[in-house]
Amino acid sequence: MHLNGASERVGPSIRCGLCGRDGGPWHVKYDYPILRCRSCGNAFVPASFVPSDLEGLYSPDYFEGGQETGYPSYLADSAIIERNFSGRLARIAALGPSGRRLLDVGAAYGFLLKVARETGWDAFGVEIAAECARQATINAGVPVVAGDFLDVSIPGTFDVIVMFDVIEHFRDPERAIVRARDLLRPGGLLVIETGDLATPWAKLLGARWYFLDPPQHLFYFSKSGLTELLRKNGFGEVNVQRPGRLVSATNILFKLAAGAPRGPLRRLLSAAAKAAVPGHVYLNFGDCMLVAARRA
Numbered sequence: 001m002h003l004n005g006a007s008e009r010v011g012p013s014i015r016c017g018l019c020g021r022d023g024g025p026w027h028v029k030y031d032y033p034i035l036r037c038r039s040c041g042n043a044f045v046p047a048s049f050v051p052s053d054l055e056g057l058y059s060p061d062y063f064e065g066g067q068e069t070g071y072p073s074y075l076a077d078s079a080i081i082e083r084n085f086s087g088r089l090a091r092i093a094a095l096g097p098s099g100r101r102l103l104d105v106g107a108a109y110g111f112l113l114k115v116a117r118e119t120g121w122d123a124f125g126v127e128i129a130a131e132c133a134r135q136a137t138i139n140a141g142v143p144v145v146a147g148d149f150l151d152v153s154i155p156g157t158f159d160v161i162v163m164f165d166v167i168e169h170f171r172d173p174e175r176a177i178v179r180a181r182d183l184l185r186p187g188g189l190l191v192i193e194t195g196d197l198a199t200p201w202a203k204l205l206g207a208r209w210y211f212l213d214p215p216q217h218l219f220y221f222s223k224s225g226l227t228e229l230l231r232k233n234g235f236g237e238v239n240v241q242r243p244g245r246l247v248s249a250t251n252i253l254f255k256l257a258a259g260a261p262r263g264p265l266r267r268l269l270s271a272a273a274k275a276a277v278p279g280h281v282y283l284n285f286g287d288c289m290l291v292a293a294r295r296a
Helices: 004-010 078-094 111-118 130-140 173-183 200-208 223-232 249-259 264-274
Strands: 022-029 032-037 101-105 122-127 144-146 158-164 184-195 235-241 245-248 280-283 288-295
Touching: 022 200, 078 111, 078 158, 078 184, 078 245, 078 288, 101 111, 101 173, 111 122, 111 130, 122 130, 130 144, 158 173, 173 184, 173 223, 184 223, 223 235, 223 288, 245 249, 249 264, 249 280
Parallel strands: 101 122, 101 158, 122 144, 158 184
Antiparallel strands: 022 032, 184 288, 235 288, 245 280
């Protein structure tokens, strides 16, 4: 695989950011190298390529189409996003959590927290983007603290901690898992939703797989790799499901534009996304996994 200049800057191998063993060339996306670990099977962007101002990427523009990545219309899609979260919370409830105190890591604008509060959860959130955290508190009517989950003060312990489309953003996912474990009550659930790089759909698309999205997405997991990481850090029973989700037409066009070659097709798709095409569809390519792990 030809990695352009990125491979020369990385070298033939580099230590995996998750297990510490050797990672080798896998893909390049947006001029960022993504390496695949030869041992744990997960993938990662080398630390030397991670922007020093990474947290600054998550401005309101990230959620409203102001960047080539992120979301084109997060606020406008609130109704379907809340429907997706309602389904996720129903799946979590079916797993039999010991209580109803929930922490949402990466709360964004608080849509999950709003649904959780309305369905009887004692909910609390943390969000790294200060403006989003402020809006989330207003939208959800529950406390949302602004700051880095790895460092910010969070009161009490929880029966459920959710990280939906979040763990791939962390500079150090293992530290995030350890922090979650320490905040969970014995028997509590950590529920992670993220992409699965080992699925047929991800393999078919290769570097055009929508989930490969550096520098926002820094780590990429397989089912076995994420399960191993959880068990290594104090989690026992692991349940893996593959639910789909409702996706707006605008979001689909936006993702297609991001993956298209530069030229007329990309411009056409970008223009269509900005036109806010109405409607939504249910999609499930089997490449997203909902992983619930119980603290041992």
